[in-house]
Amino acid sequence: MNERGSEASAERRATEAKRNAVAELLRVSPLADELARRFSAAGHRLYLVGGSVRDALLGRLSQDLDFTTDARPEQILRLVSGWAEAVWETGIEFGTVGAAKGGTTLEITTFRADSYDRVGRHPDVAFGDSIDGDLVRRDFTVNAMAVDVVTKTFVDPHGGLDALARRSLDTPATPEESFADDPLRMLRAARFSAQLGFDPAPRVVRAMTDMAGEITRITAERVQAELSKLVVGAQPRRGVELMVDTGLAEHVVPEVPGMRLAIDEHHQHKDVYQHSLTVLDQAVELETRHDPTLEPDLVLRLAALLHDIGKPATRRFEPGGGVSFHHHEVVGAKLVRKRLRALRYSKDVVNDVSQLVFLHLRFHGYGKGEWTDSAVRRYVTDAGPLLPRLHKLVRADCTTRNRRKAAALQRSYDDLEARIARIAEEEDLAKVRPDLDGNEIMRLLDVEPGPIVGRAWKHLKEIRLDRGPLDHDEAVAELRRWAAEQGIGPAE
Template identity: 85%
Template structure:
């Protein structure tokens, strides 16, 4: 049996054990229509990873699709019906059924003038890549591959059914999707695809920030995001998505040697991903950690200073970088919590380097934990990933120091509830003791007591009251008798 036949049989077998698809195909056939499994669902089936979310295409128009699934589907939604798509759920599977498309793009915006087609071949040629332009006709299990997608999948080559220039002019987001597939599936773009991406990267400006962000997030949570980022930078796409990343490629001269910040950041990204599974493992790819790892040094170009004697400094690059991260992620329409978390990690990523050989007081350790708050596990990984020195002795010393810091955090946490550092008196007690109504003074008193708690650890009640009264006297507040 040759390679192609084996792959076709794999699709047939996968579909044979998918009763939902077979049932649906029977309903369409009875109504006189064809139904095809298509696109990413076929690609994933060939890769042995068919999911319960399946994509279908058909010659039936949307109103006929709704009539055919009526009474069979457990739920039907028509939010995409203007584009010919009807959504269906059945026994845990989510199905999207779309009428053949033969769209025409104005090549100004991204949305096409929706036009329904009459043939599967006409539908497949308008798809983004050949590996997504394969279909299986479900009633006969016929495999349809007019653009060599099966061979491209075997070779892990990313190419377009039409010319890349036509495909990307129709929808520039496909260029970013190419980088995403490189990161997610380990594909290599065909030379003509890379050429078109390079020449047409500016077309990405036509795409909304929300759509760009969605593709970038999928890229970063792929198995090899470094490769996708490198493709974006090499083709110029990154200039329109994350210009700060190519901006880290600082010129290095023989008299002012320092690390290549761009390559260093990619290595930190790789190492952070490794730590996701080895250090306080997470079940899913951590988008916040990966963004922080990639962007943690973006403040360096703006803070670079050449020092006497040939040295280079980047004073306060973490402060500048945190502001830059916040601005960029807001522009990409990331949710507020993602913006805040990534910028805070960037702001804190250098804090550990003041630890030295354990010179921090317990107060400094408490502040480290309190400032990181819920981000502490991610901060641990980011700091460890940020060690990219080739000097094994230096790398081992840094990791040992961080091991010791984590051990200290654990010891202090056993004695004190570091996850919930609060003043030893709450707001109600403060108001009662000082005779204050709710307002700014109560907040000032609360912050004073919190700082005291960070510096000295837990205080007993009487000691806390004494310190509060002393602070009040300094502020000119006269507590009641």
Template identity: 80%
Template structure:
């Protein structure tokens, strides 16, 4: 894409929001201040994908910005005012207006000593990457590009306005942002950026787990996370973010008795993303499914055993993997519900392979559905994505077998409410029939009836009562009457 075409794209996109931008620029000009569209908004305008969230910068100090927009915006907030940012919503668009920054960093923590600047050039110099260091003067509609960001955009290269060493020393999170942009934009990091990321990877220890998690999640939610994940692993950053990922790069034995687990996991992730919309579509990227796909075989390195005769086994790697996934996601401060969902999917992902040629009983199918619970649609996708064999006949057979399992689930669901499997008798009836007060024995009886329900499906009421009383006698409980 030539610079001229890129500029035309930017102007076209800018015209789409120009009445709003022009209106805002006029207010700042009347107050004696400049206003620029900046950063990711300019980058996205050049790419023809400007969103409804716009970033602006100005020479006006935060209190002046508040005064200028206070009676103009539909809503105004000042949560980020300590960092020079005022937020505004107007006609369905979200605008963030930040005073020129000329921050200094102690290079121990991440948060800078906030210092306001006086020039757009100084503000652009402190930005993370040259593709984010361009601005559009909203009064003259002219481009400001002191660091050749447009050329970097055309070449799809991630480079820094200052040296990478200076940039990453100021804020190590920028290294993770490089990997995220590699995933989101499909750009390649410049050699000097890769070198700095590799030598400075340990600097990530300065960043809080919450900030690391946020960047990792954005990377995984990209259309194609693979380039970003590979950059994390190749530079050593993954050792400080998700060490289990490079840990899956097992040395392949001389007889090639197993796949490269790392490459396999990246392929499963890509296939799971493809299935998000093709199989039981969802409204947007599914972070839980993507984390589970990436980590489903994370337990293999710890469970690998070489068998006599040259075979390799990974017994119970799903159990070990669920435990490892839970531990890592906790360290990254993911929400509890996300952690448990991912761990359960990792734990269940091998269950289907016991299905074989379709010889599961209805009881086994009920247990599969019950154990998955609300995760069943994701489990379907994960299991299907886990087939990476190049043998087309074998792949087709596996998919056909899973088709049959889903069909059986559907047939059983027509007959029974598999999503809410409960005993045929409730707790109150159990206590009445057995003459029990609330306590552990009631819970044991309830569990027995639920297992019976899973094994045999719905029972007639009299049959359920008979089975309960038989169980009670076996436990030394004498029912009344």
């Protein structure tokens, strides 16, 4: 095909893409048309904009739609009041009115022409008068496209459609200007790489590398939100690698680039960073192997990425060229807890991820099935509700290229899971508790509620884990024996 034919073909593809975007927009009609008529009748323009247009072109338009308009916030309120089923004003100081109708959530924002002091993140909010002025201040060209809802025409002043076709991330203004205005956009570039498989333009990568430290202007809560979206993306490894390669990770999760340990010819071990990325890939694959409808698992993916962050601090060179990482799971769990707290993750996420990191090596003591039933019970009890995730994490942690060794490890874990299932069926492992409850302990020991009851309960639970279920007389005899050893007095 000659150059002219190639250009014509590209133009046809672009035209078709525009038609597809408009067709996808019409899918939400009559809602969008109703809204357009209300704004048009009042003398205002209305555009579907940003991620909504990008997703329409990708064939994945959601029920959350973003619009922009020349109408001011108070005018938007008047136009949607009485039409929408619900209206909220939480973002009105930034020009945004929220509304809901027919199962669709709408955000309608006045054209923006903000300016930034480039010290904090929040701009001095200023309203604009044109769609072009609004689009130039957006983060990436693929998010700087719009559809005029009234005329059903496509608006693309910055080549977003071409960038979308090339799966490229670039900025409407220069990357330096864009990131100086809002450094969070650098992390958003990594997030879009993970979510959509886009490659940042070379000038974007250069600017991210030069300006990585600017991310420290952003609050931990906002950083955490973007990082979480990255981690649950379709290809989280891409986003992590971009963060590490540009130096952004040094200011967000420095423990991840910290896993890139120097390896010399005398002390061979796996590249911990690359190993962790492979574990993340394999955890993502295991998430939906048996159920493709499952949502991405943030806790499992964070644990997969961070499970070995304790290795740099525990690396020891052994005589003869060996390398050890003794207790790296203990150190790693502490580091995970510290980092996730700094990123303002919820208590549940912090506890769950750190516990998975702490437990991820436990299986390697299983060998060829040498564990007693007591050890299996403890494994299940310590994991608690995290057990399904622990199964996936342990399996994902097998990255050896030795097929025979990998197969042996998977068979061993198959055996462990089979034993867990057998013992669970026999003993209801999900509810492992002492064979005497607190009330009976107090009655038998003739004590009031307090520390003695807790100690007795804990002792009986340990016996339960070691020996399995006891009948009532055995449990009472064990309590009496323990009480006598503690000098608590006869439990007659």
